Amino acid sequence: MGRLLPLLSLLLTVSHVFAVTVYNQVPLADQTNTASSATYTGAAAYDPTVLNPPPVPVGFVTQVSLNLQATSNNVQGLSPPLRGSFLGFSIEFSVINQVSDSFLQVPFLNLMSNIRERAGEVRIRVGGNTQETATLVDSLPGGVMMAKAAVDTNNPTQTPAILYTPEVLYLLGNISALVGVKWFLGIPFNDTTNLRLGIAEVGEAVLSGPGYLLGFQVGNEPDLYAAHGHRPATYSPYDYFGEFGVLVNAISADTSIPVKNNLVAPSVSGTWSPEDVFNTGLVPAYTSSLGFLSVEHYPTDNCYAEYGIGTPVSPQDIFPTYLTHNASLALVAPYLNASAYSASQGKQFVMMETNTASCGGFPGVSDSFGAAMWGVDYALQMGVGGFWGGMMHVGGQDVYYNPFTPPPTNQSSYHQWTIGAVYYSSLFIAEALGPTGSAQLVDLTNAITSNGGPVSTAEYTPVYGVYENGQMARLVAFNYVSDGSGASAVSFSFTVQGGNVGSVQVKYLQAPSVADKYNTTWAGQTFGGTFASDGRPTGSLSIQTIPCDTTSSTCTVPLPAPCIALIFLTPTAFSESNPSTIQTFATTAYTKTVNTATINPSVLATSNGMNGAERGTVASTSNEGGAAGVRVVMGWGAVIGAIAMGALGVWW
Incomplete structure (x- = not known):
């Protein structure tokens, strides 16, 4: 694979099981049993709010x-064959450095290894709103692998363009070499008159050969393009159909993209139904280019609390709606026709992005044990409903629903990671379905x-x-x-x-x-x-x-x-x-560099998910000065150093 991969292969032949060095022995942050989100002012990922559980149902049968x-x-009613990797993760492109930056963060590797050892692999989608404006460049000042370009003030959502180098894709490849991750990536689709296929060209070269690449998403929630100001108000499924064809033709003519049949579409969020796009004839017209059919969906949103948009929702009032089997039935039912159609066309049907609620989730709901139960039920119901897999979204510090959250980078020497409710859901699903497929x-x-x-x-x-x-x-x-x-x-x-x-x-x-x-x-x-x-x-x-x-x-x-x-x-x-051993990893390296990209909150007002908003204002890990080219991560010398530290520190 080039770059660091031969080094990793050499290290892994020395010892399969790495000893983990404990980061620190300092006391953890205080954990309050109950608190009001109205009085808590820290980052959402650490909000101590605990709600009241619903009462025992009347006439409950025991x-x-x-x-x-x-x-x-x-x-009757059997699902297609499924793998334990069914419930994967969706990581916003702009925050990939948070969950596994240039140090190949050890907790992230261990979390993925837990699932890989039970399921045989891990599925992760890297993309979201920020994939649409991401641009591959040869290098960036200071040798960093990702940076934020200047905000276009003419763009009503003011989404900053992400500049990144091929090192991002080598990073993904090295994660895969260690813990068996397979990736979905997103091709920028904000300007189909100037397609940027670099992510597909380099992604194929780095990830496809070893089998680490699942496919390329073509457009993230295109049904929201008009609302975000990225297309005219008249933008329709037929316009998407036409632009999809432009991309297919470009890939067909690009000799640097050898695999031509792994595109993912339409990834609509609910403003359009998948049938709205299927009715354009997209699938039969481009069946030789499509590898997966997809949607994105959240059961509700917390956008009023975050941005003052929509209707106020009380977390305490909505909590019981997650704690019944009917919740999962209702989430999957609208997609039964689409999943059946996908199967009839020989395509896998994927939930590319989901979680408890868009706009960051709810305090006391998204981070509760109830959310872990909801995640298991939802995943199993998606499986019954003909889905091939689903991806739980991962945002930054200021969301409640993260499966896992690293500490702010300037606290990594004395704080460890926070593992969220829906990570337990993924681990449970890995064991419930197993590795055989x-x-x-x-x-x-x-x-x-x-x-x-x-x-x-x-x-x-x-x-x-x-x-x-x-x-x-x-x-x-x-x-x-x-x-x-x-x-x-x-x-x-x-x-x-x-x-x-x-x-x-x-x-x-x-x-x-x-x-x-x-x-x-x-x-x-x-x-x-x-x-x-x-x-x-x-x-x-x-x-x-x-x-x-x-x-x-x-x-x-x-x-x-x-x-x-x-x-x-x-x-x-x-x-x-139940594997008898789990591969773990060791390092004594910490990253204290302030190194995350930020997204203007307005991009999320009509979007699913939470893709990095407010990290400049709430629990910031970014150096916010408004300048373009904010440093995001360190170069690959740090990666080699960190891995070498871990390798030299192993005990066997």
């Missing part, structure tokens, strides 16, 4: 049962019974089955209810008809309450609270072995309130999802 088929032969999901919620009859409260106790190679392998069972008294713990009994189950192994994702944000555990282990993690779970692993009635193959699994249980029905399913 004794439920289910009959399962041992094989999938006669099972043969897992097929079925939503069994409607089959839940109690005393032989339907359960009116089943939306709080959904169940999914996972068949692997045609055999029942795992179950995922929820209890969305919070009740510290223990009275709402659910007894979940299931019978595997035609099977022979002597015992099951169970791992729990749980917390004291759906509103809790500091005490989430996965099989007894945790990533801790604010500034607490180096990317590795801590604590003693806890896996329950529960005997079953071998005569009837009936098992009874307790579901504490709240929790999600991952139930392994076979030793093979358990061993696939």
Whole structure:
């Protein structure tokens, strides 16, 4: 691959498992159990607001049962085969340096390694609004790999253009060489009369050969181009169809882009439906160029609180809407037709960007254990609904929904990372689906019974089955209810008809309450609270072995309130999802350089996601002076030095 990759290969042949040097032993930031977001003035990623959990539903049923088929032969509603890498991450182009800058940040590598070892790979999309104006250049002053150009005052959203060098793509390649990440990238689409294909040319050269490149997104939320002032008010799906053809022709004529069939479209956000674009004839016209069909969607937004736009939303009032199976059903239902159409055209259907709410999410909701439960249910429902995968968005310090947040760069020597709720969702999905690529999901919620009859409260106790190679392998069972008294713990009994189950192994994702944000555990282990993690779970692993009635193959699994249980029905399913060793990484290097790009908040007013806004004004890690070319990251000499430090510091 060139550049640093041969060095990394050499280091990895020395020792597969790296010892991790603990960054520091200083006390963590104080964690308040309850607080008002109105009085908290720090960055959203560390907001201590804790909401009240919803009350126990009236008539909540705590004794439920289910009959399962041992094989999938006669099972209706099975998903296509899926991989454990299903729930990946979407990182805004402008903040890629935050999650893994020129030091190849160790916590990020460890977080990705956790998933890779369980799922076989990790999927990450790098793009968003800032992909549209990004320009590849040969070099930048000071040897940096990314910088912010001057803001165009004629642009109503004032999105700064991102200048970057090929080093960004070598950075991605080296991450992949270490932790098996596969990437979606975005081709700039703000000016189709002056296409900039450098990211595809260099991206193919660096990432395609080793199999690290999934595809190139053509336009991020083109249905919002007019609202953002990037196209005329009359811009329509047919205009997008025409511009897509311009790009296809340009790629076809570019000999530096050897792969011609990995484009991703249309990535609409809801102003247009995917059918609006499909009705233009885009897919049959350009089927040989398309690798994936895609959408982007958030269930709601917090734009009023952030920018005074739209309608005020109370986090406490909206919190219960995330804590029911119906939430996931409602999110996926609008895309069932599009996913079926994608399959009929031989294309994978992808949710390129999503999370709990656009404009940064909600305090006490997006960072709660309830959000982790919502993320698992949503991902599984997308799988049932024909999606190939989904990407949870990652923003900067001033969002509530991040799966992971590095400390401000000038605090990295005494603060560690903050791991968010939906990272647990991705880790859970990695184990629930496993690495084989043969897992097929079925939503069994409607089959839940109690005393032989339907359960009116089943939306709080959904169940999914996972068949692997045609055999029942795992179950995922929820209890969305919070009740510290223990009275709402659910007894979940299931019978595997035609099977022979002597015992099951169970791992729990749980917390004291759906509103809790500091005490989430996965099989007894945790990533801790604010500034607490180096990317590795801590604590003693806890896996329950529960005997079953071998005569009837009936098992009874307790579901504490709240929790999600991952139930392994076979030793093979358990061993696939539970690696005996996890590769970790070491370094003693810190980055204190103030080094992040910023985006004017107005670009987010009509946008999904949170792509870097307000980092110049809230919990800033940028040197805000209004000058063009703000230094973003250091050159590759620092990368080699950091990796070398880690390599020389390993113990084996």
